[in-house]
Amino acid sequence: MEALLQYAWKHRMLPLGTLTTTDGLAVEVIDTGLQNTDAGPDFFNAKVKIDGTVWVGNVEIHEKSSYWKAHGHDRDAAYDNVVLHVATVVDADVVTSEGRRVAQVRMDVPPEVARNYEALLSEDRYPPCYAIIPSLDRLTVHSWMSRLLAERLERKTADIVRRVEACGGSWESALFVTMARNYGFGVNGDAFERWAMNIPLQSAAHHRDDEFQIEALFLGQAGLLDAGAVPERYRDEALKDDYFVRLGKEYAYLAHKFSLKPMDAGAWRFLRMRPQNFPHIRISQLARLYCSRRADLSRLVECATAGQMKELLATSVTPYWETHYTFGSTACRSAKRLSAASLNLIVINTAVPVIFAYGRHRRDEALCGRALDIMTQLKTENNHIVRLWQQCGLTADNAGDSQALIQLKTVYCDRKDCLRCRIGYEYLKIR
Structure with a gap:
């Protein structure tokens, strides 16, 4: 009350x-x-x-x-x-x-306001304000969506700044960690962030021209070059796999050189996951992207369009992984390029927020504005949250809108914070 x-x-x-x-x-x-x-x-x-x-x-x-x-x-x-x-x-x-x-x-x-508020809290259907959404003024919706997108980018900025601090003030390292987290695509996000924080990028930079060494370093730090991390049904074949053996020896050399300790491979999740999302595949894609130097912060800052960002961040696996999803098991040859949908999500959740946060750090409003503009150039996300709002009559025309709708659900609807919501305000009006 x-x-x-x-x-x-x-x-x-x-x-x-x-x-x-x-x-x-x-x-x-x-x-x-x-x-x-x-x-x-x-x-x-x-x-x-x-x-x-x-x-x-x-x-x-x-x-x-x-x-x-x-x-x-x-x-x-x-x-x-x-x-x-x-x-x-x-x-x-x-x-x-x-x-x-x-x-x-x-x-x-006012009794009418109290009655409307009680109706919102007691409504079983989701979202509880669904009834008034089709009648909302277009300008009201547009202004609220713009505010929600800004809120979401500010929240992501706080997360990125925290990573910058954890990385000793390095924005380049924070970009790598943010990128890695989003390569987990939700399920392995925490594991990928932990893995990225465990990668000594200053040491890795000395071997950046050798894709094999970088892949050995990346997979080794993930704990995936330990025989115990290979599924038992593939273990015998993996131990006879020349590439697996070579990677292990190379990682042993690098681990000794840089005093490295791998993370626990048990942190990675595989259950009910599509093979193209296995950490081996994502790490190989990241290794190739890292060696290409296309994903450096200086290159991203220069991008003026979403297309340019996608061109920089497009990647595929190294040759071995074209015929494998894990060690010891072969598959049909495929370049396993980052799919168009996945690339779109990487730009939405990594490139644009990092550029926005970096603009805030430099007090460069033009850079922040460019980040917002690029977000509106990207294709809208296709997930259950966006589809839910679409069913209610609230559609997303681009990624900026879909990010706004995710912010609306997770920060306002899920917390029943209708009193701070612009749609809630319209619902509570004396009618």
Whole structure:
């Protein structure tokens, strides 16, 4: 109820007629203030006129006035600048740590809003606001989708900055780790990130002209050159496989040279996975891409279009893996190029967010704008979230839209955070 009361205050859903304090003084709300989602008063820099005097300060909202003291605000100097307290039930005086008595207003949530909110929370169908989506104004939808895309890129920026810090400030290494994580395509994402953090890129750079050595280093650090990591039914054949043996010897040399320790191969998941997604295949593709030097940050920053990014990031496996999916088992020859759909996802989830984050780091708004523009050039994703919204009448025309819809579901719908959602606002309007 408190969150809904804050919502009503924020959107000026105030009672009709003259608003008065509990002492009978006339109140005019000039500015409801800026909502605070962190610790401290609920609204900053509000402006209210009480009995003819204009007050500028903070506003605190509770379901009951007695919660002010129960929450310790009467002893917290952070609340000393509160100029108005709003509550549904006024059952106590409100006093600051300085002993100043705060003016109070009793306010109810409009019954229509409360009823609509209850309908949202109790709706079993998903999303609960499905009924109004077809009637939404196109401009409203467009502005909300743009905001959601920006939010998603900002969240990804925070993840990338965290990786930069973990990589000792290296944006090049953070790009490699982000790329690797997304080569896991969800299922092996965590394992790929752990693997990438375990790759000594400064040491690997000395061998970047030798694709065989890089593949040995990459597969070895993944723990996949240990005989125990080979499925038992293929193990005997793998031990007789010349390429497997050569890779093992090369990795032993590199591991000794650079004091390397492989990760536990048990971290990799294979169950119910298509063979082209096996970590062996993805690591071979990454090894070839790394040796090509096309995926360097400096090259990506120069890209002006989605097509240029895709051209840089397109890759295939090394020759051995054209006829294998794992050691000891052969398959029909195939270049196993990164598919068009997979390449689209790599650009969406790696290249564009890294360029956006790098633009933020350099305070280069043009670079950030280019990243956003490239996102809208990319084909929309085809996943259950996008299809769900499409069934409700909310379609995605490009990857920027599909990323926005993913943000909408995971950050707002899944958390039932309808009070911060623009569609939720339209639903809650008095109808």
